[in-house]
Amino acid sequence: MNPRFRRIDGQAGWSLLELLIAVVVLGMGITVFMRMQSRSSGMSRTNANLQRASQLIEKHVESLRVRIARDAAAWPPKDTSYTDPDFTNVRLTRVVAGAISPKDGAALPTVRKIDLIVSWGTHTLDTMKVTTYVSKSF
Numbered sequence: 374m375n376p377r378f379r380r381i382d383g384q385a386g387w388s389l390l391e392l393l394i395a396v397v398v399l400g401m402g403i404t405v406f407m408r409m410q411s412r413s414s415g416m417s418r419t420n421a422n423l424q425r426a427s428q429l430i431e432k433h434v435e436s437l438r439v440r441i442a443r444d445a446a447a448w449p450p451k452d453t454s455y456t457d458p459d460f461t462n463v464r465l466t467r468v469v470a471g472a473i474s475p476k477d478g479a480a481l482p483t484v485r486k487i488d489l490i491v492s493w494g495t496h497t498l499d500t501m502k503v504t505t506y507v508s509k510s511f
Contacts, residue, residue: 422463423501426463426493429491430503433467434487434505437487438507441507449485449509450485450487450507451469452466452467463491463492463493465490465491466492467489469486472484472485472506483508483510484508484509485506486506488502488503489503489504490502
């Protein structure tokens with residue numbers, strides 16, 4: 374046995390204080406690991422919700438453009454709100470307004486400004502808003 378670790382009274386082994394310190398250090402390490410795991414899981418859930426919201430917006434805009442191109446009665450689009458059947462916790466709201474020219478501020482009768490708001494929770498960060506413009510003639 375290494376002489377550095379030999380006790381004065383001749384006994385070898387761990388003291389109660391050394392065991393207590395080892396348990397505290399191990400407990401702190403496990404706590405930090407669990408917090409990191411929890412935060413990682415929360416961020417993963419947030420990213421999944423953002424991806425679902427962007428997919429829903431993309432799907433909605435494309436279907437709106439196809440409807441307008443195929444059916445003259447679909448113009449102008451109307452305000453609407455619905456829950457997607459694939460993601461029941463995700464709600465999409467469409468707000469339609471007239472568009473104005475950035476050059477002179479004149480109204481553009483064949484263009485509509487559409488705000489698409491997707492929300493999936495009660496927190497303010499659980500919302501995504503996208504503004505797009507849709508024209509009657511492509």
